[in-house]
Amino acid sequence: MSINSALMAGVSGLTSNAAAMAAISQNISNVNTVGYKRVQAEFSTLVNNQQQGVNYSAGGVMASTRNFISQLGQLQRTTNSTDLAIDGQGFFVTTEKAEGLDAGDARLFTRAGAFRVDDLGYLRNTAGLYLQGWPVDDDGNVALDPSDLNRLRSINVASVGGAAEATTRAQINANLKSSQAISAEAAAASTVPAGAGAYDPAANSMAQYDAVAGTGVKPDFAISLPVSDSKGGQRTLTLNLLKSAVPNQWYAEIVATPASDVVSGAPLADGQVKTGIIAFTQDGRLDTAAMAALGADALFADVADATLTFGASDAAAPGAGAVNWATDLGIDDQTVTLDLAAAAGGLTQYDSDSIVQAVITNGTPFGSLIGVEIDEQGFVTANFDNGVSRRIAQVALATFPSTDSLTSISGNAFRVSRDSGTYNLKAAGTGGAGLIAASQLEASTVDLSTEFTGLITTQRAYSASSKIITTADEMLAELINIKR
Structure with missing residues (x-):
């Protein structure tokens, strides 16, 4: 009733x-x-x-x-670089365990981006969920896949370890005194036949100079070039220079210090890496045309391609004029390009004291991890105390056809439901997923x-x-x- x-x-x-x-x-x-x-x-x-x-x-x-679920909260600034927020409709992809994942393990989606580095180096939020991303390969590339969750990995910053970068370029800004007195050895080298004690890069070189033993020829000026090898070890190359009796020309030898760092093929000896002549114009600049005319006698016939090539420590014995790193160093091959004619200076010959203004090289010694940064595209970058930065992974974001139909679970996360539709994995900044804001959190x-x-x-x-x-x-x- x-x-x-x-x-x-x-x-x-x-x-x-x-x-x-x-x-x-x-x-x-x-x-x-x-x-x-x-x-x-x-x-x-x-x-x-x-x-x-x-x-x-x-x-x-x-x-x-x-x-x-689709309603966006206000982003609030924090002081932690691994706090992440999403300025868009995407969700972080997370898992309940960091390692040993397979296709049967649940993938959860969340906007709670308060991630911290745990004791194993994984990024984990306050609910214990591990952040997933695409790993970056050795060439810095990322293999994205919009539908395969199995390509994702738990992001681990502790697995990076240290880092080092080999030197590939060195810029020299230095002046050689044009009125430098010509040494007896250089004067003797200019006569035909050569006089007694004449400078000779093979028989009586600057690389052989030893004041105590009374051997070799003392350089008029020397420039040290610090070089980092493939392991981050510090090597030193020295550019020895001797004023020639020929106007505007200098004898040059690039040698390894100590000489035991390299193994040289004849006629190179005593740590020599490269020998030849450097020529200058009458107004004191490097004379590229004259050096090209000198050909094999020039230190570098093509100043624009002034490269030094070192074979690996385990390479076969070097051929004529070639150089390998010493066997006991156990380092990889390396090519160093010298910038001798930089627009801002370079190697000059003016009537002023011989002086080194600057020697600028890239490459770094071994460095330890000091911090992690995440940019708006989601790239996780490890920073080292030697100035090196290395990308580790890219954070993956997921979007859904019907966001509000996701199933809520504990830990402020969501599961896929029948009504939500399947996920689409995207990089930040693409397909409406939104950009990632580091050092920010999304408020309730x-x-x-x-x-x-x-x-x-x-x-x-x-x-x-x-x-x-x-x-x-x-x-x-x-x-x-x-x-x-």
Whole structure:
């Protein structure tokens, strides 16, 4: 009968408003939870089948919970470089374990980006979920796949270890004094036949110079070039220079210091790497045309291609004029390009004191990890105390056709549901996934003023539903008392 239906309608009102109170309580308790998405109870009517001429029968109300997962929270600045937020619709891909993943392990999606480096070096958020990304290969490339979760790996910054970079380029800014007195050895070398004690890069060289033993020829000037090898070890090359009796020309030898660092093929000896003549114009600049004309006698016939090539330590014995790193060093082959004619200076010959203004080389010695940075494209970069930066991985983001239909789970994360559609993996900044903001966190989308207002209205609605039940109960009591 209709009184009974009123009782049931009151009960449905109590149940639905209790569900609304639970949703509000969930929101308020997570007002400070990073990346939390508010939920809301939405009501819909229940109507019983009505027949003409029959008294009305109340159906009641039903509450269903709606997730506002697609609603974006405000980004807030932090001081931790591994705190991450997403300025867009993407989600971080995470797993519940860091290692030994297979196709059957669950992948969870979250916006809670408070990641920290754990004791094993993995990036893990406060819910214990491990951040996934595509690894970067040795060439700095990333193999992206929009649908294969198995290509992702837990990002580990501790596995990088140290880093070193071999020197590939050296720029020399130095001046050689044009009025440098010509030594007896250089003067003797200019006569035909050569005089006694004449400079000779093979028989009486600057590389052989030893003041105590009285051997070799003392350079007029020397320039040291620091070089980092493939292991980050520090090697030294020295450019020895001797003023020639020919105007605007200098004898030059590039030697390894100590000489034992290299193994040279004849006619090179005593640590020599390269020998020849450097020529200058009458206005003191490097004379590229004259050096090209000298050909094999020039230190570098083509100044634009002034390269020194070192074979690996385990390479075969060097041929004529070739150089290998010493066997006991155990290092890789290396090519160093010398910039002798830099626009800002280079090697010059002016009538001023011989002086080195600057020697600029790339390459670095071994360095230890000092920090991690993540850019807006999601590249995780390890920084070392020797100035080297190396990319480790790229953070993967996932998007869904129906974001609000994802299934919520504990840890402020979500699973794929039937209604959400399948995931699409994307790099940050592509396909609407959004950019990654480092040192920022997404705030909860809960608005306390809205929730407290909802508390009041829900409480009143619950009280009103209870009044329906008490009123219907009184009416039934009156009906029962008719029999008296």
